[in-house]
Amino acid sequence: MAVELRAVLDDGTGSIRPELEPFAEGLARMRNPRAGISWMARPHVNAMLHRLADPATAITHETLDGMPPWRSVAYLRDLLMLHGVLPSVDRHLMLFERWLRQVLDRIDDSEHRRVVERFALWHVQRRLRQFADRGPVTEKQTQQARAEVRHAIGFLAWLNSRGRALGTCRQADVDAWYGGAYTARGLTHAFLRWATHAKLAGRLHIPHQDTRSPSPISQRQRLDLIRRLITDDAIELPTRVAALLMLLYAQPLTRILRLTTGDVLGTDAKPSIRLGDPPSPVPEPVAGLLRTHLGNQLNLTTATNRNANWLFPGRRGGQPLTSDALQRQLRLHQIPALTGRAAAIRHLVLQAPAPVVARMLGYTHDQTARLAAEAGSPWSRYGPETGPDPAPQNDPEPGLHDS
Template sequence: MSRPRKAEDPIRWPVPCARCGQHHQTVARWPDGGVCGYCYQQAKRTRGTCACGHEGVLPGMVDDQPACRRCSGVRLNIDCVSCGAEDELHSRGRCWTCVLGNVVDDLLTDPATGSMANELVPLAAALKSMKRANSGMTWIRQKHVTAFLRNLAVAPTITHETFDQLPDSRTREYVRGLLTEYGVLPRRDELRRRYENWAAEAIERTTDPQNRELIRRYVRWHHQRRMNQMDEVTRGTFLRAKQQVTVAIELLNWLTDHGISLRDLTQAHLDVWQAGGPTTRRIAERFLKWAIKTKAAPAGLAIVPHRRGTSPKLAKSGQDEALNRVVHTHGLDARDRAAAILILVFGQQAENIARLTWDDVTVTDELVTVQLGTIDIALPDPLDKPWRELAANPGHNLTASHPNTNWVFRGTSPGRHIHPGHLTTRLGRIFSTRAARLGTLHELTKLAPVAIIAETLGYSPTTIERHATDSAAAYAQYVAAVSDSVLHAERGN
């Protein structure tokens, strides 16, 4: 990324730059005129194919087109003394890529043996092959990253267990992700692992030993068993499991403080506890049902469930305004615009959007389609434009993080899609993603039957039926209306 420009100063630098026309200090005089420091830097990083056929750095300008040094007459040292390639130089006549390679080899080599562990060779190759070597140098030269890589170089083994024993940090997980992406470490479900670690600590917050054992059983036989049946734990499952266990522990600790055992729990006790705290205490309904089913609590108890349909919805006018901004504001990132369209037009959840792969998207000269449920949905102009831009430039391809990724919305973590929470935060600057999604589903149920909407958008019929009921457009009403129209048509004939 180019450094931000300072404000130009026509008084101090009266002669404008021949390239950008702004008044900054002139650092070089080339055949097309004096060049400021910003344009000089950009020229060294301009790559392509010159009209003469030369491929490499094109620092000069001929007929307003980038040109090589020979064609433009620009005198500039961009020949690396180590690899001989044309590139921006870092130091001692060496390009950024060569310097990065030396730094990586030095950090990942065990000083005691003078060699690099076989498991670290793919990691070294990945770091050295980054398309933007200067970004790699910026990352690797941070003190905590340097220290981590040096410690990794002397580790006796390179396994997930080795990483688990190291202090928790973003660097640890980023390097772990790189080793996984390049086949050194086997893939594992990190959310499942995170939940196991979290649950082990959460269980210890249960004050009564008997209740602690009960929570341990609840975690193991309810939440972890469900997670073990999933191919990959989703973010929603992970967060709900944490919240349900947290509220269950809160309930059990309240009972302990009041000298009440779970077996002696009455409806009056539950009502007092629920009334004395936030509405999130309703989430204990799931734990209570499990406790009753396993004979740990008396039958017949109930917690007032969470009332659905109370979240605010973005009105139709607000949806139209937000969509207009998304489609016609070119300052927005193509990734944000593409995701916003799926929420505003098709009521998609951020988690499902984040998990889309290019197998779900087809981009041709004539059409762009996205598969959300079981049907490919065509995106007409101008809704297709952000998707075409994203297909041409998916992003996050200048580092070692995504060598073979198929994610549409790539994340900063190696081989992973964008975090749904990060996506909603980005879109939150334009509109409330939850309110927009609920508003869209509310409107869609007025236009089509539940079964079709559910199949097309990938929702369960129960979910869409709930929205349909709320908008007074339930599927039964739709069928009745169709039946009446058919009957009238038959009578007319």
């Protein structure tokens, strides 16, 4: 491994470029060096590393932005940030910014490009940066951001096909755009509201339809899923543990994946997990599965997460498992994330006062109070505890906030 690293990171003097030494040391400590050698041998990875080893190349985020392919660049960027070679930035925000530049370059109509760029920079990207100020931007948030930009581009092209521009858009055009495809085009709302506020379009009424999430699964279905997750060894253990945290404690997947091993307390005797204040006890046999998971975590043999403290380590440097990867596993095993989580919080607010549930699970009092009232909880009139709400989570998942 050391020989391969010296060869690929040689700065022309027979030694590794000094700025890349922390990166090389991190790779050299891999528990599975063959995987690292195989990765460096890939032609495009080898080319990227040779370029970074050249003293004439600035080792910056901007340099990486100009390299293809983007997935390999993102992986390399995470490693360089993990080992302190590059300053840390929000990876999802950076990937969105790179995607946006490419999308704008593909818009042929100069006026459309100008409008979409204004919308994307001053509304969509600005919102993502506000998210980044509070915590890591999530995949869900960037997925919605990309969809809003795509809908803006699609709407302007559709208007043009009708012989109209944004400034001459009529209410009949808006109604026709949404007609028969409201759900698919619902994210156009953001662009139309922005365009009206920016006086790029006249006053327009944006149609509204109830798109609330489907009803929660029944309590019996929830308990059946919990039993299945406890006993079904055909499902990967990380998926089982994450799904149980969702079904027992009504946690969004994005928050489950931000948990660290330090959030699991008292693993030897009666474990608990820090979701709010106080930590929530973990009952057997779920506690046994959690202990087994902690002793057999995946993705710790590569350079990316050798010393990671994530409860669910991912494959990218210093990053937890992605919500997309977990959702794919849940769909594969027919475990409903949204309606399962909704069933869990509904059951919990029927069993205890909403303010108590809020503080233990990291919800706000308003969220649990509303859900308690909707569920007909006997505790729905229980007064809130003194003290501030828990800090709001950067939770982009729909359903519990919008239902």
